Amino acid sequence: MTTPAVAAPGPGRKPKARGPRGRMTFDRVSFMVVFLGVPLALFLVFVISPFLQALYYGMTDWSGFSPNFNFVGFDNYVKLAQDDIFRRSVFNSVLLAIVVPFATIVIALLFASLVTVAGGASGGVRGLRGSSFYRIVSFFPYTVPAIVIGIIWAQVYDPQAGLLNGILTGIGLEKFKSFAWLGEVATAMPASMFVMVWALVGFYTVLFVAAIKGVPAEIYEAARLDGAGRIRTIWSVTLPLIRDNVQTAWIYLGIAALDAFVWMQALNPFGGPNNSTLVMPQELFNTAFGKGQFGYATAMGVVLALVTLLFAAAVFIGFRLAGGRDSGGRL
């Protein structure tokens, strides 16, 4: 342990360690306690311990309201595998985790390009006219709490009094009179997804704008001189250069989409027509507090955690593979 401790100093950095490792002075120990011990303790108590407890409770038949319960092993997981409503909610959550990040990132990237580099074809590289205004406006939805967004859109989608049907019938599309956007199997999920994308796109636009601003303008100028159009510029210049931001955005969005509880609870608190918008956290919540089956609900939570981890792993691997292919183009 002592010998290789100083073996690999970073390139260009001077090795700092001199002599034997410092004594355990009070200074040193208190420093370690405060900056290592306390955060570690908090992490253990508030992250690791609930995690382990969840694993344990997932294997009990705890009702949630009494101190007594029995250990049932993997029965809950067997039951989950056969539970058609839970399977439906897993499907919906996974669907959200695929569609919402993709749609959000594509739109956010387009917006970000428009307000930074997709301006006039002559002169310096710049965004569209009035781009600072668009940039601010696109951020507005993100400043509204998700529950408010959900409630507002639930009203917009109202079949009789809603703004959307009002506009559609107003321009002569009579078949949308009393059309229940959130009540039809075919439209409930897309309508809900639209609300989520609408809510999230502003923040990621700003994120991508910041990332694009970090790219030297000369590169865009060079691309333009070589005759690259706007779409080509996004695909071949912007995207490879802000790859890391896109990857981070994808993971954050995926986790937000796997949760989705607030939006779905506001739009369709009971899971939508034929459970077409039911997501895992909703089913978990209802099983725990509505049906008083905390043990079973905890098992759902464990599955949700696994799906989230799998999703993050899939994104990392996906980007690794994609990066491997066009890493030659990276600067």
Added chain:
Amino acid sequence: MRGSLAAAALVPIGGALASCASSGTGTSTGGGAATTAAGAANNPFGVASGSSVDAVIFNGGYGYDYVTFAADLMQKNQSGVTVKVTPSTQIAQQLQPRFVGGNPPDLVDNSGAGSIGFNTILDQLSTLDDVFAANNLEGTKIESTLYDGVREPGTYNGQFLAINYVLTLYGVWYSQSLFAENSWTPPKTWDEAKDLGAKAKAKGKYLFVWGKEAATYYQTLAVDSAIKEGGTDVRLAFENLDPKCWSQPQIQAVFAAMGECVKNGYFVPGGAGTQFTAAQAQWSNDQQALLYPSGSWIENEMKKATKDGFKMTGVPEMVLSSSPKLPYESLRSASGEPFIVPKAGKNVAGGKELLRVMLSKDAATNFTKTKLAPTIVKGLVPADGFGSTALQSQAKMLDAAGKNVFDYKFVTRYGTNKDMLVVWNAFLSGQTDVAGLTSGLQQITDKVANDSSIQKEKVTK
């Protein structure tokens, strides 16, 4: 030095880790200290003077001020006793840790969408027979002042554990003024309902309306109709989650009638995407629909969204034939707002005393007057119904029903309402037919029936 520091850092962690979510002991013996003056006429449960009572009340359609009213009375009667009334809209979420930890409140109104499933807490509740056996503040035995059948909804596995305070009856509600204007009469049978639907359509109106969170009001209507038609056997099949309960001929006949109404466009379209109070306003304010099946809370709920001169009135739910097993006048009357007294509460006697005050004349009259709904205490609705036609009609329906009241709990007991909503929304919007409705509902009940981890209750009468 190093070791001791590490140990010092680990001790609190260990403690925190050990105190996991369910480690509460739950052995505190409630009511142990409250023995002073037990049995005295003005203090039958022996509330200790100087003690405090902790009541958590569901803050829904009826608010919680009626309990505060009773609490003030109780504080006046019992010297030195303080009562704390806390409103809550999420009973289960808020009280779950307190039940697990063994320090629940002394009185809980376990109601609303976020209520605690009864089968999870039954063994933690005090029996309340002694409250009904006690005298009210006027000196009359409480049980003799109540409507028939009020003990039933609060009885679980033969034990009387919850006092349902508000008398809720289920009926079909309409606007007396609108009906008089068009010389319509409220339907008594499903055939009459279909006729009325055709008449409504001719006027550009609809027969029924529904909202997405309340689609199962039509399940209540259907099940009640079937029970009136077929009697107790039909009800018991549902209560015991019979594998063929949704295929009983009576319920099938009602479903068929409803299916026809759906097919003929007698329902306001778009209900599956409409918030339920907005849908109800299409009936009470816009008068697009003629009838709405609901519990008697409907008047209070829609108070602010009811057209002037609407004259809301209730009638019993429709029957199928001219010779139903239970008469047309029979009602599903489920007293609602279940008040429970947890065994482990610090002041069990105080919780019961507060219930005793609530069941006495002043507090009960106050409730009826301010909420326009009857409590389980008889004879407190004056002839003018405090100016409410709905309350008048409720008193009339209850009198006409007499002993012909029934109730069932198979939906609330097993918490299946949410799953059933999905099936009903699909049916009422015409996405599935009667067969789909039947198999969907049967699947939901079968799932509960076949799940050995859910404690079942056998209902025999």
